[in-house]
Amino acid sequence: SQQGEEDPQALSIQEGENATMNCSYKTSINNLQWYRQNSGRGLVHLILIRSNEREKHSGRLRVTLDTSKKSSSLLITASRAADTASYFCATDSLSRIYNQGGKLIFGQGTELSVKP
Amino acid sequence: DAGVTQSPTHLIKTRGQQVTLRCSPKSGHDTVSWYQQALGQGPQFIFQYYEEEERQRGNFPDRFSGHQFPNYSSELNVNALLLGDSALYLCASSLGLAGGGETQYFGPGTRLLVL
Numbered sequence: 001s002q003q004g005e006e007d008p009q010a011l012s013i014q015e016g017e018n019a020t021m022n023c024s025y026k027t028s029i030n031n032l033q034w035y036r037q038n039s040g041r042g043l044v045h046l047i048l049i050r051s052n053e054r055e056k057h058s059g060r061l062r063v064t065l066d067t068s069k070k071s072s073s074l075l076i077t078a079s080r081a082a083d084t085a086s087y088f089c090a091t092d093s094l095s096r097i098y099n100q101g102g103k104l105i106f107g108q109g110t111e112l113s114v115k116p
Numbered sequence: 117d118a119g120v121t122q123s124p125t126h127l128i129k130t131r132g133q134q135v136t137l138r139c140s141p142k143s144g145h146d147t148v149s150w151y152q153q154a155l156g157q158g159p160q161f162i163f164q165y166y167e168e169e170e171r172q173r174g175n176f177p178d179r180f181s182g183h184q185f186p187n188y189s190s191e192l193n194v195n196a197l198l199l200g201d202s203a204l205y206l207c208a209s210s211l212g213l214a215g216g217g218e219t220q221y222f223g224p225g226t227r228l229l230v231l
Contacts, residue, residue, distance in 0.1 A: 040225075048219050102172065102210060102220070103172045103174070108157060108158050
């Protein structure tokens with residue numbers, strides 16, 4: 001079952017513009033992670049935000065987390081053609097049985113196209 | 117510092133056959149998780165291994181089994197292959213059981229095609 005729902009499903013912008021992707025989830029979480037995937041290959045980790053954090057930055061990336069609304073957003077500023085990829089949010093919750101995390105639940109992703 | 121490696125990169129099998137996929141975790145990591153990603157979908161969690169034991173399992177049938185070796189590398193076995201098992205299989209490694217939340221690092225994946 002998929003917990004995260006990304007919005008929009010596809011986004012097309014020009015180089016230099018900002019790209020914003022949103023993610024909503026259903027259950028309480030330990031942390032939320034954003035990944036990038038190029039052409040159906042492996043996932044590249046972008047950023048992890050913990051449930052007690054509200055905002056995090058990494059280079060041109062800005063992630064926000066609103067646990068009351070069970071939502072997160074990923075902002076890529078000054079986009080480049082090389083940012084063209086699929087972006088996934090993934091939530092990590094504690095297992096009730098083992099009191100441990102590590103079972104990432106992914107959304108269906110946002111396909112970002114950045115035109116030069 | 118070697119990242120997560122997987123082998124083989126591509127595989128073609130026929131229905132009913134069995135397949136074994138392999139994963140070596142990132143240096144220093146001791147936990148391996150496996151995910152299945154169908155075309156156009158997000159990855160789905162299959163199971164997680166730590167200390168050579170399956171610790172968590174997703175909603176996958178018993179045809180999917182795994183193993184973790186003392187050097188932390190792992191195998192994913194799928195028996196009685198179905199057409200629907202065609203997917204990209206991703207391995208991810210992390211340190212510890214991620215009780216506090218740890219980053220998972222993914223390998224490049226193995227693309228399995230079942231004919």
